[in-house]
Amino acid sequence: MTFNVPDVADVTGSVKSALLAINEAKDLAGLKIVKTEHLGDKSALSKASQALGKLAAENRAELGKVVGSAKAEVTAAFEAKLKELEIIRDLKVLSEERVDVSLPASKLPKGGLHPLTILTNEISDLFIGLGYRVAEGPELEAEWLNFDALNIPADHPARTMQDTFFIEPLESKLVLRTHTSPVQIRTMLENKPPIYVICPGRTYRADELDATHTPVFSQVEGLVIDRGITMADLKGTLDYFAQSIFGPNVKTRLRPSFFPFTEPSAEVDFFFNGRWIEWGGCGMVNPKVLEVCGIDTSEFSGFAFGMGLERTLMVRHGITDMHDIVEGDVRFTRSFGISGR
């Protein structure tokens, strides 16, 4: 095999044509061919390198430098061009991969908590923060706990005020609780004061379902028994409650009323969106109720309050028809999600 020993002019020519070819390469495929042609084993520069070995040592050093720097120059030009073409290619690919991100994003199934649950949790947490416990009890309840112990004797007009669902046979003396107050009685019978409890739960009264009534509804009641509890404490607790649920500037007012289990008794209203809205009943726990539960009325006094959660929801969320709350339409629940916001 013979080698033509290159001279400097040959090398310079090769560099020139290589740089020209690199510069003219249009895409990565073209550049690859250029690389093979001008930097590959069979390229002029590679051949020149190979031929160097045949030279006498004194010539080799000088020409070697020339060939080496020529190769470096071409390689550098190639690398630069490669980078440039890669960037162009990437931009093209990314642009082609562009999508419409406004398409419906997710197929995560959409569920939700019923707003009664959300509100119950909210109220429970609020009162837990005030040092209360959440007390619960059965919905099917003993008449004695639902009525008698609350100073609502049989045949008293107050007993017929609440349209009660009775269980057959009547001798069973079981009713669907008409309020969550029997939970208060159970709490007082089983615990010594001080007592601070909140009692949320389902309650029942034989009212026809219409836009504002439902025979099955939810209540939350509060009960506090402690030394020196006053009606001002009741008012303050209701203010705090109303402001937490309806907004920081909401006012409440008490109106004298009657409940057998409280004395004095009051209706509580709150001022919302420019009008007074009836919220619930409240009062100082009647000593007769405390005494039947074994609480010493010379030492302790207490207050109680109760309100309907449906009504609270309706006012807060602008719900105009009770049917939406009770009928279980998924559209209603889903609109509240999990946080209710």
Place this chain on the structure above:
Amino acid sequence: MKIPLSWIREFSPIPQDISLEDLENAFVNVGFEVEGIDLQGRDLTGPLVVARVESIEELTGNKKAIRYVGLDCGEGSTRFVICGATNFVVGDLVVAALPGAVLPGDFAISARETYGKTSNGMICSARELRISEEHSGIIVLPADCAKVGASAIELLEINDVVLDVAVNPDRGYALSIRGLARELAASLALKYSDPAQKVKTKDFAINTKGIQVLVEDESALSIVYIRTISDFSASAVTPLWMSRRIEKCGMRSISLAVDITNYVMLELGQPLHAFDATKIDTSLIIRRAGNTKSFKTLDNQERKLHPEDLVVADKSTALALAGVMGGATSEVTEKTTQIALEAARFDPITIAKSSRRHKLSSEASRRLERGVDPSLAEISSARAIALMIELGGAKYVGSSSSGEPKYAPIVSFDPNFVSKYLGTEVSLSEVEEKLTIVGCDVAKKSTTNWEVDPPSWRADLLLAPDLVEEVARMIGFERIPSTLPTGKSGTGLTLMQYRKRSVANFLAGNGFSEVYNYPFVNPDFVSQLGFVGDRAKSFRLANPMSEEFPDLRTHLLPGLLLTAVRNQGRGAKDIALFEIGSVFRNTEKLEAQNVVGTDRVPDEATKAKIYKSVPNQPLHVGAVVAGKLGSDGWNGRAQDFTWVEAIGFARAIIEETGNVSTTSSSDFAPWHPGRCAELQVDGRAVAHAGELHPRVIAELGLPERSCAFVVVLSALGFPETKKLQTLITMPAAIQDIALVVDGSVSSSTLEAALRAGAGNLLESITLFDRYDKLGDGKVSLAFTMIFRAPDRTLTAEEVSEYREAAATSASKACGAVVRA
């Protein structure tokens, strides 16, 4: 109670210019809700005049009777009008609206041509003037009550404010003008004169003349008065001032005798009953019905009597259902001239029971069951016979009485308690002033001991807080400040409360929508779903809202399924619902609830009995998925929700509670008998899950393969707090194994066998493939097993040993053969 302000003004000078808002607030501030305010006469303008009927021409040939009537309206000439009523004769005084008048409902009166005549006005009925509901004929005024041409608006006192005031059950005294005038006057700080104090009872002393009264059952009343009159003029009519007041209070004017009893009841609050004295055999007896089986009330209905019913009777028979309704035989009629008037302070409970038993709530029973001022039996009966003498020309015969009025006892009271209880300073002089306003007599023994004697009409003022309420409503509840007490023993949520929240959040976060169904179910539907035995034993309501849903639910699925159907009917697809709620099963032997008093604290045994009279009400979570969880979208189809997912959710809920469940197959309704899993914890069934029975799905029209699961949250224990070991960071060794078993071998059994043989370095085992097309009823199950040692990298030899051991165990336990 409906009250005309004009009547109230007789006893208190309510300002003429008081605004309706102030009037309403005055009642509200002292505890009376105003349910309605009727401005009578507001939409009525005259001329409305008194007219005398001069001539009547009957016009024939019409579908109904039509009269062409000549009226003297005091104009000097006869005015002719057309009239469709026939309840009047020539000479009667009537009310005529003349052209230019506008009647309620924007009904303008003008001269008009009708029935071939010119009608120059209209003769009015009470309803047309909106002064009562009476519309059976036109108003015929009492003879000589006014001159023709006089203003009927003034004569009938049409312009008035009628308030409808709600009276709470503890304030029976306020079901009267006397009571409400007192409250309004107190609220507005105005003078008040008590109508009861104007009555002269001395004129009608007790004697032995007239009808005498005998009380057989003294527990039935505290006091009764019977007063007898004679020579009552049968032709006397009720004066307009009286009938108009009765009408404004929402009652009807009937006859002078009856109107007087009603008038006095409205004024003072004491129900009265007038008997025709000639129909009474000798004397009146107040007794329990006992053997008297029935009698006819004055509405001509035969009433079956309960032995406990209280009746007013004579020697031979029952004459009235005491305090509820009079009887037909002794009722006063247009021929009655001798009257025995009964006024009694009956026992409220006795009257309430009678009223409830007979489903009869009358003006009388409403007052008596709330408690009537015991002093009124004497006073009101005297007032009524005085009116009979004055208006009906009657002569007093005599009075008899039985019993004593019973009043609330004197309350010993520390007046400083008011400030302590209300949490605001109320001076002792203010306390005294307010107690006096409501009618109490205050005797001040010392600054800390007052003896407060409640007024006759306040049997409810028994304890110190009762007096505090009176002071509070008189000073105004707005005086009470706002202070916030905080608890001392808050313990946060209970474990069960946390559980409910986390289960709800878990399901809602996974696409389920929470619902609250009514717990009322239809027993036919429940049985159609296949519920039997204990799972179908329910409680039945004595008074359900609807006969269709009389039972309490024993399970959540009936309600959830119907709600799913309702959602589907409203166009929803892919419905996933859940509910957390109690169920009611009538499967326990319950303690009988004996009558427990409230006069003392129940002892432990009594409390236990009360608690055990109430059934256990387990807490369930149930879910139904009709369609998919999530919906198909532009980017692909949602995953099917099958029995596999249903069981997975049930198991996940159980695992979330920290419990470990095992799964076996079940044939519980309403599930598909071959696709229902029973999940057990410690050998107890705690959940069922799977595909619903195809028949149930078809009958409800739900999507095929709809699924459901139910977990009994209250059946799951609360395991001890989890203890975790430090995580092992050594590399894992992964081994797959495929086994062929008979189709009857469940995957959980096979997995358990593998687990048992694999040794304690097995970290997890997961089924990743199942193939059932092998034939011979064989299936292939392929598992991935991951092994890990805490202290070293496992060698291939070691791991393959474990795998062999697992296979051997599976072979022994399930006849499994490793698939080649």
